[in-house]
Amino acid sequence: MRLRHLALAALALLLVPFVAGAAPKKAVLFFTGDNGGEIAPCG
Amino acid sequence: MIAREREKGVPVLVLDAGNALFKFPNSTGDANEKPRAELLLKQLDALGTSAMAVGARDLTLGLDFVRSGAKGLKMKLLSANLVDKAGKAVFPSSTVLTAGALKVGVVGVSPEGALPESQGKPALHAVLAEAKRLREKDKVDVVVVLAAVPYDLARRLAQQGEGVDFVVQSHEGRGPGIASKDGLATFIPPGERGRQLARLELSVDGPGAFLDLSTAGQAQTSLKNIEANLARAKERLATTKDGAARKALEETVATFESRRATLQKASKADATGSARTHLLSYSQLGADVPSDPTVQKLVEKLEPPGAGHDGHNH
Numbered sequence: 567m568r569l570r571h572l573a574l575a576a577l578a579l580l581l582v583p584f585v586a587g588a589a590p591k592k593a594v595l596f597f598t599g600d601n602g603g604e605i606a607p608c609g
Numbered sequence: 610m611i612a613r614e615r616e617k618g619v620p621v622l623v624l625d626a627g628n629a630l631f632k633f634p635n636s637t638g639d640a641n642e643k644p645r646a647e648l649l650l651k652q653l654d655a656l657g658t659s660a661m662a663v664g665a666r667d668l669t670l671g672l673d674f675v676r677s678g679a680k681g682l683k684m685k686l687l688s689a690n691l692v693d694k695a696g697k698a699v700f701p702s703s704t705v706l707t708a709g710a711l712k713v714g715v716v717g718v719s720p721e722g723a724l725p726e727s728q729g730k731p732a733l734h735a736v737l738a739e740a741k742r743l744r745e746k747d748k749v750d751v752v753v754v755l756a757a758v759p760y761d762l763a764r765r766l767a768q769q770g771e772g773v774d775f776v777v778q779s780h781e782g783r784g785p786g787i788a789s790k791d792g793l794a795t796f797i798p799p800g801e802r803g804r805q806l807a808r809l810e811l812s813v814d815g816p817g818a819f820l821d822l823s824t825a826g827q828a829q830t831s832l833k834n835i836e837a838n839l840a841r842a843k844e845r846l847a848t849t850k851d852g853a854a855r856k857a858l859e860e861t862v863a864t865f866e867s868r869r870a871t872l873q874k875a876s877k878a879d880a881t882g883s884a885r886t887h888l889l890s891y892s893q894l895g896a897d898v899p900s901d902p903t904v905q906k907l908v909e910k911l912e913p914p915g916a917g918h919d920g921h922n923h
Binding site for chain 2: 590591592593594595596597598599600601602603604605
């Protein structure tokens with residue numbers, strides 16, 4: 567039982583740097599709107 | 610343009626704020642109205658648009674036209690407040706999308722009041738309830754409201770939009786603008802008539818409010834300018850003997866120092882409190898952006914070249 571606790575503690579320690587160093591979540595959102603019936607095949 | 614962004618490996622979402630399909634909220638009787646709207650729905654879908662709000666100028670040919678036109682599309686039509694004659698919700702209120710690791714809740718909202726074969730219920734309550742649900746149940750990182758509503762109502766949604774990050778407005782065709790923090794959320798104009806594409810770059814590294822990177826840059830630039838002006842004023846003060854001139858310069862230095870303190874605070878907040886940032890820009894879709902030949906052919910079927918339309922640069 568004690569060994570299991572130690573193993574879990576070691577695993578937590580191993581994971582800490584990954585959590586702390588997690589990169590920001592990045593994304594690009596494109597918006598269109600008010601096209602008003604224009605049929606403009608651009609891009 | 611969108612494809613280029615995707616090729617760079619940047620997670621991308623495309624969203625439409627509504628009022629895409631028709632020029633006017635009431636039918637003009639033009640035989641091309643319907644095929645144009647059908648083509649637009651298909652092309653919005655083909656562009657990879659994930660969601661679109663339903664606005665007054667999408668309902669011109671009635672509710673059934675939009676409802677049946679949306680069948681089979683990947684793009685979701687959204688409205689948190691639109692109900693049919695029986696008082697039943699017509700479209701989903703929202704959808705949850707993922708862009709890379711970012712989970713984005715998107716809410717659609719339609720104008721309040723009587724609409725063709727339908728009615729827009731009060732918008733604010735509907736949007737707030739949906740934003741709350743998205744935050745609590747779906748644990749989204751960001752909430753975007755596609756507001757196909759008049760400008761004043763959209764601004765109220767931004768001002769009072771607890772749980773909302775961005776309100777993208779369409780209704781009057783106001784054209785491009787700047788991202789402006791208005792109360793709780795940031796208000797974004799999407800551009801109009803297919804001439805512009807609004808591009809919002811997001812970085813999320815924790816909770817809190819979004820910081821506009823364009824404003825952050827302005828504070829730093831202003832700080833540099835004020836420091837240069839302050840140095841010049843101090844130099845002049847050191848060499849001025851006249852009492853009245855010295856007094857005026859001392860007042861100037863005091864004003865500059867006060868302004869510098871304010872800007873230093875703003876710059877520091879930018880540097881340290883920026884767990885979430887956004888940056889808005891617009892791309893103009895003019896003659897320099899090549900048309901897709903397949904789409905061009907479909908358009909020319911409806912509007913032969915030289916047939917005389919509104920002069921829009923296709």
